[in-house]
Amino acid sequence: MGKKVLLINPNQYLHPPVIPIGLEYISHALKQGGYEPSMLDLCFEDAPMQQIASTLARFAPEVVCVTIRNIDSVLYPDTEFFLPAIRDLIKEVRAHSKAPVIVGGAGMGADPKGILSFTGSDAGVVGPGESILAEIVSSGEQLKNSGKIFKGTPPGDYVYSRGDATYHAEYLEKGALGGFTTHTGCSSGCPYCMEARTAVCLRNPVSVAQEVAALIGSGMDHLHLCDPEFNENIDHASQVLRQIIKEAPSLKWALYMRPGHFSPALFELLGKSGAYLITLSVDTCKHDNSYLNNISEMIRLAKENGISTCVDLLAGLPDEEEGLLERTLETLSRAKPKEAVINTTLRLQKVLPITRRVLNSEAHRRHIIDNGAGLKSLLSPVFYQRITPGQLKDMTRGDPMFRIAGEEKIVNYQVDDGQVNDRQTDAEQEIED
Numbered sequence: 001m002g003k004k005v006l007l008i009n010p011n012q013y014l015h016p017p018v019i020p021i022g023l024e025y026i027s028h029a030l031k032q033g034g035y036e037p038s039m040l041d042l043c044f045e046d047a048p049m050q051q052i053a054s055t056l057a058r059f060a061p062e063v064v065c066v067t068i069r070n071i072d073s074v075l076y077p078d079t080e081f082f083l084p085a086i087r088d089l090i091k092e093v094r095a096h097s098k099a100p101v102i103v104g105g106a107g108m109g110a111d112p113k114g115i116l117s118f119t120g121s122d123a124g125v126v127g128p129g130e131s132i133l134a135e136i137v138s139s140g141e142q143l144k145n146s147g148k149i150f151k152g153t154p155p156g157d158y159v160y161s162r163g164d165a166t167y168h169a170e171y172l173e174k175g176a177l178g179g180f181t182t183h184t185g186c187s188s189g190c191p192y193c194m195e196a197r198t199a200v201c202l203r204n205p206v207s208v209a210q211e212v213a214a215l216i217g218s219g220m221d222h223l224h225l226c227d228p229e230f231n232e233n234i235d236h237a238s239q240v241l242r243q244i245i246k247e248a249p250s251l252k253w254a255l256y257m258r259p260g261h262f263s264p265a266l267f268e269l270l271g272k273s274g275a276y277l278i279t280l281s282v283d284t285c286k287h288d289n290s291y292l293n294n295i296s297e298m299i300r301l302a303k304e305n306g307i308s309t310c311v312d313l314l315a316g317l318p319d320e321e322e323g324l325l326e327r328t329l330e331t332l333s334r335a336k337p338k339e340a341v342i343n344t345t346l347r348l349q350k351v352l353p354i355t356r357r358v359l360n361s362e363a364h365r366r367h368i369i370d371n372g373a374g375l376k377s378l379l380s381p382v383f384y385q386r387i388t389p390g391q392l393k394d395m396t397r398g399d400p401m402f403r404i405a406g407e408e409k410i411v412n413y414q415v416d417d418g419q420v421n422d423r424q425t426d427a428e429q430e431i432e433d
């Protein structure tokens with residue numbers, strides 16, 4: 001057996017809980033490479049520190065990997081900042097083990113060096129971890145205290161073997177969905193998103209469908225896509241759908257899409273594949289004239305194929321064209337998606353073009369919401385809010401189709417045909433507290 005690698009999931013955020021699919025993929029790849037991975041999932045652990053101590057004593061790993069999926073909850077108000085708890089957890093690892101600690105995960109892109117130094121880790125990876133982790137673990141490279149940041153490389157063509165419904169019973173009971181990917185990376189250039197312009201690597205459609213079929217076979221027939229946006233490449237998306245229809249006919253799934261990059265045939269295939277909910281990511285950046293028409297057309301085509309659409313609208317950007325938000329709201333009022341969630345409170349992360357734009361202008365800086373510590377590093381949550389929720393409420397004139405982001409701790413798939421699963425309003429939370 002190759003080196004022993006402990007994979008720790010520290011994510012205890014439960015709105016909703018999320019199965020650590022990134023670590024499942026890495027675990028599969030490490031096993032394929034002859035390593036001995038072991039998973040320590042702390043999601044539902046009441047005593048995580050004790051679990052860490054006992055696991056390290058029992059398993060004695062040569063490398064410890066910690067996934068950082070979110071650095072914060074991005075919601076405002078009631079923002080939760082997750083890095084301090086992860087830093088404490090890594091301290092606990094150090095107290096019981098001399099193994100180097102490597103961090104990686106979807107949150108890393110926000111500020112790789114900053115996250116490394118905040119958490120006191122030895123090295124970090126940005127991007128997919130499957131291939132690079134095996135390389136750095138086997139290279140004998142000095143990782144301890146190295147401060148090195150490695151760039152993830154495209155994963156191999158795997159049909160990942162994954163935890164099944166029994167293994168994930170607690171997740172499923174508490175409202176989580178199984179997940180799968182069709183590609184990594186995103187070619188869009190959204191100035192507010194840390195996934196923008198990350199290297200795109202399309203997975204083999206046959207492998208994707210086989211993974212989905214295996215998840216369904218294990219009892220998980222309700223899944224959520226874990227791509228940035230499904231319609232990265234229409235030809236590839238269509239091939240994936242054809243394979244899913246063939247291999248996994250009983251699938252029910254929710255997905256993310258971006259405006260444009262679609263055809264009526266793509267929506268027909270989506271309907272046949274069991275897609276029931278599209279989250280369409282819309283913004284008020286400068287786009288060509290077809291943008292708003294595309295949004296209406298996509299909502300219409302989705303309806304025609306029996307699929308609901310929730311629009312995630314990000315607006316109130318610095319330098320936004322005057323009247324564009326109003327025009328976007330009018331378009332949505334006419335197109336009537338199932339719901340439109342509007343967010344005008346932007347999380348400013350160090351790497352984002354939008355952050356530079358805000359910080360470089362006195363006029364924009366006036367709209368920063370900062371807890372004091374944040375602006376120095378931008379690691380702890382700092383927001384930009386030019387349009388307040390109150391102003392938004394006036395603009396949407398009480399239309400119940402519109403919801404203001406941050407008012408409730410839910411994601412779109414939890415709002416199902418008028419029935420909200422585990423829906424908890426801030427008022428209810430206060431009563432409980």
Ligand code: B12
Pocket residue numbers: 011012013014015016017018019021022023025026065066067068069070071072073074075102103104105106107110124125127128129130133155176177178179180181193194195223224225226227228409410411412
């Ligand atoms: C799908 C998704 C969801 C779905 C998940 C559904 C499901 N069944 O899993 C839902 C809708 C539930 C969701 C919810 C939330 N999400 Co979300 N989500 C995503 C999305 C699009 C994909 C994540 C994913 O699973 N990717 C697929 C897996 C395979 O990739 P991965 O986890 O990144 O792992 C790979 C690499 O990162 C790396 N890696 C991972 N760990 C490690 C560890 C080591 C040591 C190494 C070396 C490498 C490594 O290798 C892995 C394999 O290639 C990402 C954006 C993105 N494209 O990354 C946002 C994203 C992760 N979400 C985000 C947020 C904010 C949230 C919420 C907080 C939203 C909210 N306010 O409600 C919640 C949090 C829920 C929770 N409990 O954590 C943010 C986090 C940003 C931040 N500030 O840190 C992201 C990055 C979106 C964004 N651009 O802002 N989400």
